[in-house]
Amino acid sequence: MYKLLLTFRYLRRKLIPWFALAAVTLCTAMVIIVMSVMGGFLDLVRDAGQSLIGDVTVRSWADIRGFGHYEVLIEKIEKLPEAAAATPIIEAYGVVNVSVGESSRTVPVMVKGIDGPGQQRVTGYADTLYWTDERVAENDVGSIVPPGENLYEAGSNLRNPWEAMRPGPAIVPGIEVSPFNYRQDDGTYDMGRSTMLASQWTLTVQPISAKGAIDTIGAETRIFTLVNEFKSGLFEADSRQVFIPFEIAQRMMTMDAAEMDDPNDPNGDPIPVPARCTEIQVRAAEGVTPDELQEAVANCYLKLALERPELKLSLDMLVLTWLDRQSTLITAVENEKGLLTMLFAIISAVAVVMVGVIFYMIVLQKTRDIGVLRAIGASRAGVASIFLVYGAAIGLIGAGVGTGIAYLFMRNINPIHTWLGDGLGAFCYYFGLPLGVGVLFMVIGLIYVGVQTLYDQVWWRNWLAVAVVGFVLIGAIRVAGIGWIYLWHENFPDFHRAAAEKGPLVWSGIMLIDVAWGGLLGGVALGAIGGLYMVVAQHVRAATGVRLLIAGGIGLLAAVLVRLAILNTSAPKWLSPIVWNEKISIQIWDRRVYFFEEIPSRIDGREVIAVVIVAVAASIVGALIPAISAARVDPVESLRYE
Amino acid sequence: MPAVDLLTTDGLHKHYRMGSEDLHVLRGVTLKVKTGEWLAVLGGSGSGKSTLLHLLGGLDQPDEGTVRFRGHDVFELRGGAADRFRNENVGFVFQFYHLLPELNVLENTLISAMAGRGMLGWPAVRGKLRQRARALLDRLGLSPRLNHRPNQLSGGERQRVAIARAMINEPEILLADEPTGNLDRQNGKQILELFAQLHREGQTTVMVSHDLHVAEQADRVLTLENGRLIEK
Ligand SMILES: Nc1ncnc2c1ncn2[C@@H]1O[C@H](COP(=O)(O)OP(=O)(O)OP(=O)(O)O)[C@@H](O)[C@H]1O
Ligand SMILES: [Mg+2]
Numbered sequence: 113m114y115k116l117l118l119t120f121r122y123l124r125r126k127l128i129p130w131f132a133l134a135a136v137t138l139c140t141a142m143v144i145i146v147m148s149v150m151g152g153f154l155d156l157v158r159d160a161g162q163s164l165i166g167d168v169t170v171r172s173w174a175d176i177r178g179f180g181h182y183e184v185l186i187e188k189i190e191k192l193p194e195a196a197a198a199t200p201i202i203e204a205y206g207v208v209n210v211s212v213g214e215s216s217r218t219v220p221v222m223v224k225g226i227d228g229p230g231q232q233r234v235t236g237y238a239d240t241l242y243w244t245d246e247r248v249a250e251n252d253v254g255s256i257v258p259p260g261e262n263l264y265e266a267g268s269n270l271r272n273p274w275e276a277m278r279p280g281p282a283i284v285p286g287i288e289v290s291p292f293n294y295r296q297d298d299g300t301y302d303m304g305r306s307t308m309l310a311s312q313w314t315l316t317v318q319p320i321s322a323k324g325a326i327d328t329i330g331a332e333t334r335i336f337t338l339v340n341e342f343k344s345g346l347f348e349a350d351s352r353q354v355f356i357p358f359e360i361a362q363r364m365m366t367m368d369a370a371e372m373d374d375p376n377d378p379n380g381d382p383i384p385v386p387a388r389c390t391e392i393q394v395r396a397a398e399g400v401t402p403d404e405l406q407e408a409v410a411n412c413y414l415k416l417a418l419e420r421p422e423l424k425l426s427l428d429m430l431v432l433t434w435l436d437r438q439s440t441l442i443t444a445v446e447n448e449k450g451l452l453t454m455l456f457a458i459i460s461a462v463a464v465v466m467v468g469v470i471f472y473m474i475v476l477q478k479t480r481d482i483g484v485l486r487a488i489g490a491s492r493a494g495v496a497s498i499f500l501v502y503g504a505a506i507g508l509i510g511a512g513v514g515t516g517i518a519y520l521f522m523r524n525i526n527p528i529h530t531w532l533g534d535g536l537g538a539f540c541y542y543f544g545l546p547l548g549v550g551v552l553f554m555v556i557g558l559i560y561v562g563v564q565t566l567y568d569q570v571w572w573r574n575w576l577a578v579a580v581v582g583f584v585l586i587g588a589i590r591v592a593g594i595g596w597i598y599l600w601h602e603n604f605p606d607f608h609r610a611a612a613e614k615g616p617l618v619w620s621g622i623m624l625i626d627v628a629w630g631g632l633l634g635g636v637a638l639g640a641i642g643g644l645y646m647v648v649a650q651h652v653r654a655a656t657g658v659r660l661l662i663a664g665g666i667g668l669l670a671a672v673l674v675r676l677a678i679l680n681t682s683a684p685k686w687l688s689p690i691v692w693n694e695k696i697s698i699q700i701w702d703r704r705v706y707f708f709e710e711i712p713s714r715i716d717g718r719e720v721i722a723v724v725i726v727a728v729a730a731s732i733v734g735a736l737i738p739a740i741s742a743a744r745v746d747p748v749e750s751l752r753y754e
Numbered sequence: 755m756p757a758v759d760l761l762t763t764d765g766l767h768k769h770y771r772m773g774s775e776d777l778h779v780l781r782g783v784t785l786k787v788k789t790g791e792w793l794a795v796l797g798g799s800g801s802g803k804s805t806l807l808h809l810l811g812g813l814d815q816p817d818e819g820t821v822r823f824r825g826h827d828v829f830e831l832r833g834g835a836a837d838r839f840r841n842e843n844v845g846f847v848f849q850f851y852h853l854l855p856e857l858n859v860l861e862n863t864l865i866s867a868m869a870g871r872g873m874l875g876w877p878a879v880r881g882k883l884r885q886r887a888r889a890l891l892d893r894l895g896l897s898p899r900l901n902h903r904p905n906q907l908s909g910g911e912r913q914r915v916a917i918a919r920a921m922i923n924e925p926e927i928l929l930a931d932e933p934t935g936n937l938d939r940q941n942g943k944q945i946l947e948l949f950a951q952l953h954r955e956g957q958t959t960v961m962v963s964h965d966l967h968v969a970e971q972a973d974r975v976l977t978l979e980n981g982r983l984i985e986k
Contacts, residue, residue, distance in 0.1 A: 487813055488841060
């Protein structure tokens with residue numbers, strides 16, 4: 113019982129444990145945030161995948177010439193209780209030329225021939241059409257569209273009889289295909305209104321015969337009318353994919369029904385060749401998993417092939433779930449998530465060390481009390497468990513608060529990101545890893561302030577000492593950050609270009625200045641917080657935590673004011689280290705560029721529980737060595753002194 | 755109740771070795787403490803009084819010789835058994851009070867009662883022991899200060915809390931190391947009066963002191979000289 117009593121007393125009456133608490137809190141929050149962002153990222157990949165390709169796909173194995181009798185198959189599949197809807201698709205590769213007046217652009221695209229209503233039933237693709245009524249109105253192009261037929265309606269039903277009125281059939285390209293769309297800062301598009309409807313879309317594909325022969329003379333070219341654009345949120349698709357009506361695609365690819373001479377009897381009746389498609393996409397019925405649907409569809413196909421041999425259905429077929437098809441990307445993101453989580457877990461190991469160091473200091477400070485406890489009959493295990501319980505308490509509280517912070521952060525991640533980007537002009541420089549290390553070093557610096565404050569009452573000396581330590585630490589972070597980016601700089605085009613432009617000498621110069629200046633300012637800031645704490649501690653009678661909050665609050669406020677002053681007055685801009693950052697860093701989440709529309713996030717309860725358990729366990733592990741040294745305290749030795 | 759030998763030692767030796775130097779502090783201390791006896795050990799500074807007391811309480815190990823409590827060798831007890839022995843049978847009053855600064859008077863008194871019981875054992879006896887602690891502190895004139903912390907108390911008050919802590923488990927033997935050493939005359943007298951009272955109630959006590967006036971209050975005074983005990 114005395115263990116709990118002392119645990120809580122130590123927690124309440126000491127400054128240092130607050131730092132251990134802060135470390136655990138930060139690490140927990142960091143790991144949860146990383147996991148949630150990556151988890152959200154995964155979800156997005158999955159959702160985008162699903163909305164592009166349906167739950168299950170039937171396609172020929174390693175063959176793009178397609179398969180016949182798909183109507184029969186679709187009819188059968190739609191009768192399955194597991195399936196909600198099925199639709200045929202023709203997938204082909206082509207080249208599209210977009211031209212407006214003089215300027216034109218030719219890009220390779222994946223052509224998807226779709227049946228509008230069918231596609232809508234299977235993938236809900238109308239939701240991805242970008243030009244909704246409101247957007248059309250906003251862009252002030254409503255008047256150009258024929259009355260009663262806005263782009264949205266036309267786009268959601270590609271079999272619109274526009275074909276007759278317009279120069280060509282409808283095309284719905286991804287929003288990034290057209291060179292005339294300009295993605296703005298806020299992530300929306302300016303359609304380049306005058307050009308959009310004036311643009312001419314010429315699509316060329318290469319037909320393939322039923323026998324798999326490529327018709328080398330007859331590349332098929334047609335002019336299309338732009339009726340809408342889609343935005344799936346997945347850059348891959350948005351920049352490289354176009355939808356056209358199924359029948360048109362079929363005709364262009366010569367996949368429609370035809371007749372062929374019988375090779376064994378050249379004079380006999382021609383053999384009919386059935387119309388083909390390259391794949392069938394199926395949507396699962398409510399409550400049916402893709403795997404269940406996959407099995408049902410595969411069985412259905414086999415049954416049909418056996419029941420009706422005259423259809424000569426190929427057995428070289430694949431029935432894939434959307435997960436199978438997206439597996440490379442999903443696996444890559446999953447690996448990434450695993451890697452990042454591990455990296456952050458390693459960083460969190462620092463928190464363990466910190467808990468250990470802090471507790472060890474407490475043990476040293478409390479040696480006499482531990483001796484007294486041992487003398488009056490507390491067991492070794494008993495005094496050891498004071499520190500273990502202590503560690504567990506810090507772990508629990510830290511993990512709890514960290515989870516709360518992570519939750520708030522995740523709920524507001526996009527506003528926070530925008531605010532960071534717009535409000536303070538801060539760049540997400542050096543990416544997450546060095547940033548995390550930086551935060552931890554900051555915490556260590558603050559611990560240093562705390563310790564100095566406890567043992568030495570001359571605050572300006574702390575201030576100086578901490579400034580020096582901060583300088584070294586922050587310099588180290590920056591060197592680590594720059595080194596890290598340097599190793600990876602080919603992945604950061606801006607950085608790469610800058611490195612090439614400025615040359616190595618200028619480049620290293622900038623880096624050095626950045627390191628020195630950032631380190632100096634960071635050190636001064638750290639020292640200032642230490643000094644502030646001392647001043648507050650001398651003048652404010654309040655709990656340690658409250659004093660810390662006051663000092664931290666004043667420090668933060670001062671920092672913001674200084675920053676605003678530098679940016680908004682004629683003070684030289686180089687006073688702000690962020691100016692240097694801008695020279696050498698890359699904005700990670702520029703909203704004009706996207707892989708995904710927003711920073712995704714998803715908090716997974718099980719992952720959070722796992723992180724919390726690990727945080728508590730890590731805190732206990734951190735407390736282990738101090739606990740052991742507490743158990744080894746010799747009572748006689750410790751009692752000798754006053 | 756006839757007095758029996760509660761604590762006996764036989765030829766206790768204790769050395770402290772520091773490099774090549776060998777400090778032979780206790781050189782064959784033989785001693786018998788009977789139940790109900792108040793024994794004082796008189797000795798100059800550095801004569802080994804604290805060392806002896808620690809050996810008697812089983813806190814430290816002798817290099818030679820034995821300490822028997824009711825006939826059982828104290829140093830045969832291992833680990834948890836030794837801790838329990840100290841907790842249940844021995845009450846220590848240290849030379850420098852040694853109260854825990856984070857705890858208030860009541861908690862400091864109760865801490866040795868808590869230390870002897872597990873997390874589960876404590877709630878069952880909590881009420882009873884709190885009452886005992888209050889009674890004890892009341893007797894020592896500390897009832898108005900139950901919620902004060904050690905740094906808010908005077909030296910005499912601290913020593914009284916230390917005595918309360920030593921007595922809370924109703925130990926068979928009370929070992930007091932210079933209980934008045936850091937107190938002024940007035941406070942010292944009060945503390946000694948307290949020991950006398952406890953003695954009248956049958957408490958067995960061994961007290962060490964360098965002050966003859968203090969030692970004289972006891973039933974029997976032994977002098978520690980050159981590592982040996984001499985009866986005067
Ligand atoms: N751990 C140790 N290492 C070395 N020498 C020690 C140690 N403990 C005690 N001594 C020495 O043993 C001698 C006896 O110490 P002890 O504390 O028992 O004396 P004491 O009689 O209680 O003195 P005082 O009246 O000043 O408290 C002293 O000379 C002391 O320096
Ligand atoms: Mg002594």
